[in-house]
Amino acid sequence: MVTKVCIAFVTLTSECALAQSKHLPLFSWKDRAHAQALGQIGGAIAGPLLRVAALFLLVSPAMCHAQNLCLPVIPVTSSTPSPWYVGQTIYAVFPNLAGTDATNYNFALVTANGNEVPLDSLTNCGWNSEVGFPFVIDPAVPTETATAQYWLTCDPVSGPCSPPEGSTWLQASFPVQIVGCPTPAIASVLPSTWFAGKSYDKVTITGTGFTTEGKATAACPVTPVTITAADGSAVPISAVTVENKTTITLTGVAPPAADRTETATVTAGTAPNTGTFNTAQILGNQILFQNNPVSSPNNPPPVVVGQQIALTTPPLPDGIKATSTTWTVDGTRIAGYSATRRGDKIREMKDDDFKKSAITFYWVNSGDSIPVTYTYCVDIPGVGNEDGKCSIVANAAFEVDGGGTMTSNPQSQLSISPLTKCVDGKPPTGEGPFPKDWWINYGSVTGYSCLLDPGGSYGMVFTPSGAPDGGTYSYVQLINSYQTRSADGPISTGVCNYTQGIDGNYPYRGIVPGTDPPQAEDAPGDSLTSGYVETISFNATMFLMWTSSLPNSIAVPIGYQSWGFSGGASQDLTGTWQETTDPSLQNPYAPAPGPIGSFVQSADSPTTDGYTSLQDGYPLWSKPTSCN
Amino acid sequence: MRNLLVLFVIGISGAAYSQTARQPFTITLSTDMPTIKAGEPVYVDVVMRNTSDHDVDCTTWQNNALDKNYQYDVTFEDGKPARNIDKHTTSSSTWPCILKPGKSDTPSGGMLSTIFDFSRPGKYTIQVTRKIWGDENRPETSHSDYHQPDVKSNTIVITVVPAADPPPAQR
Helix, strand or coil: CCCCECCCCCCCCCCCCECCCCCCCCCEEECHHHHCCCCCCCCCCHHHHHHHHHHHCCCCHHHCCECCCCCCCCECCCCCCCCEECCCCEEECCCCCCCCCCCEEEEEEEECCCCECCEEEECCCECECCCEEEEEECCCCCCEEEEEEEEEECCHHHCCCCCCCCCEEEEEEEEEEEECCCCCEEEEEECCEEECCCCECCEEEEEECCCCCCCCCCCCCCCCEEEEECCCCECCCCEEEEEECCEEEEECECCCCCCCCEEEEEEEEECCEEEEEEEEEEECCCCEECCEECCCCCCCCCEECCCEEEEECCCCCCCCCEEEEEEEECCCEEEEEEEECCEEEEEECCHHHHHCCCEEEEECCCEEEEEEEEEEEECCCCCCECCECECCCEEEEEEEECCCEEEEEECCCEEEEEEECCECCECCCCCCCCCEEEEEEEEECCEECCCECCCCEECEEEEEECCCCCEEEEEEEEEEEEEEEEEECCEEEEEEEECCEECCCCCCCCECCCCCCCCEEECCEEECCCCCEEEEEEEEEEEEEEEECCCCCCEEEEEEEEEEEEEEEEECCCCCEEEECCHHHCCCCCCCCEEEEEEEECCCCCCECCCCEEECCEECCCCECCEC | CHHHHHHHHHHHHHHHHHHHHHCCEEEEEECCCCEEECCCCCEEEEEEEECCCCCEECCEEEECCEECCCEEEEEECCCCECCECCCCCCEEEEECCEECCCCECCCEEEEHHHCECCCCCEEEEEEEEECCCECCCCCCECHHHCCCCCEEEEEEEEEEECCCCCCCCCC
16 A cells, blocks of 8 residues: 655645745655665754654645656756756655655755755646656755755554654755756946936946846746835836846936935845945025025915025035035025114125025015025936936925005194203203204104103104014115205294204114004104294105014015105294194195005015115115205 | 321212212213214214113103214313304204113214314314203103213224325224
């Protein structure tokens, strides 16, 4: 009787499919009749036997039917030709065991250092005593020398064992040269620096051990190539062509546009038979704001007018220098602003500011989705494609908050009132009454010439609103024209024509105490001299400014309101001062007390407010107004 | 006799310290153009700081490009006062101002050359004084403080060079 017991492997699925269980002594089977033909060889190779014993628990007689042959067949005998190629089907055929007590055949390949060579069974190629049991050497096994060993054991279940149960018989042991799949080695990748967002149609890999389509087998397929960025993401490749065993051509190497600047690894082959090239470089292009990427697909945080916008870009890798860098920034943007009473300075962006790897500026006006772009170029052989050696354009769209308005509360007429004379720059002290001067003012004020009483009515009061939270309002008043005249009959004895310029200081100091937001006020006046006819005409523009509380912010203009008045005063026959509003006295710039026109929002395009020049919406002055 | 003299000196020092300590604000004088050519305008900045525990009035009396609520003392290098050329223009604006304790004001002052002649090359020493006034209608001082001395600023020196000299290097 012949008892055949196959090792139980996984369910059969297709012919010559590799079994799922691997790295085991490939096979062991029973053939009582054959075993009885063998003499006792003695115990050897205890390690593999333990594995074999385990496998017997999975025996399934149903699998032991002869199947189609899986050619080519290499019978395993001591004269089996070597080398054995990984993936090649090999059939183990053993001598007749008739007349022995041996019941199980065992086979293993052992390397010089004692490790078993992983073998994969061909589960559906079947087995029979005439052909043998098929197996393949795992494709991952490298080229190496091993020792093929097969041995016999006795299974008492199938009959009496002699020699005793547990004994093994080494039947044969002979050297085998295993030839593994070629292991690729990459010597160079050209080009090996790629701009994110661009596609490279020809990337050439040179090296050794590449498997072409013509040389490929199921075990040793065409050498695959993958590219992995440092962040672990895969770099898409459209096609891999193994030209020959030393050259691979990649087409459509296309790092995604959002990739940052990082290294990448090119891998050829299948693990563990791979070759790598670790120094490929992806050149990303990002715009950073506050150290965070804000270019697409990211979005920058909202910003405000006057906020310092310092944009940077990630550093290029060592050894790569940008040959050119180009920024574009839309909207009204400036490099800086400073002001004193001696003048203000709007520092415009210079061409060089847009040709650095970082840029700092301030937006003056608000806007939605204001675009900023950045590109750079490098000069590395092989880098670039038809677009040249420049990065893709990094785009960022900023939401710039700003704006605001200013309302005015004008008095309708001038008034004449007595103000107590200040003495040596302070209100007089001691027992009164104190001498008073008569004044004509735009508004209605009382108190002293140097110190008004609270509660008076200023000619103009400006109230701001609408600017973003987290900032402060301030004002600049420019005097456009201002004339006072004292006339004694037809002769003007005192004429003061004020020059164009800032009214006092920067910022404007005429702030109504205790107001928040601060209200600006003005009540220009002129002291009257008995016996003289006084006339006064005044024209000014009040600019509303706003400064964000964010660090390094600058003041930006919100808008302006021109205003003015004209009038005069004369005494009647009793010596009482009378305010006059004779239109003939009125300056053409100030036809009536109050605002002239309406509030004008600042914008970059107007170059004048009608009286003085504007630059990017900022008022310009070079000195304070003074009496000529 | 020597002991009496020492006590007398200590007494004077203590009185001076007491007066200074009661002054409700300080004023700091500066200029961003310490050297100018003859004929160029002279500007000074004056900043008040409230060192008291109550509000202080900092009203500006803006008259011909200068805050006339300060008194400006300008002395030429020969020790004589600079020539006063104030036109005493009659027009002005008075801008009320209240300074909270611990706060500093925005710069005032102005174009000092509207009231002093700086046409003569040389060094001009400038100091600013502000009166301490009181009024029931305003925060700050009471009438009892009227006799406090004026608050004086630091002194600065502005150098006027001949107009033909090379442009001065500004700080």
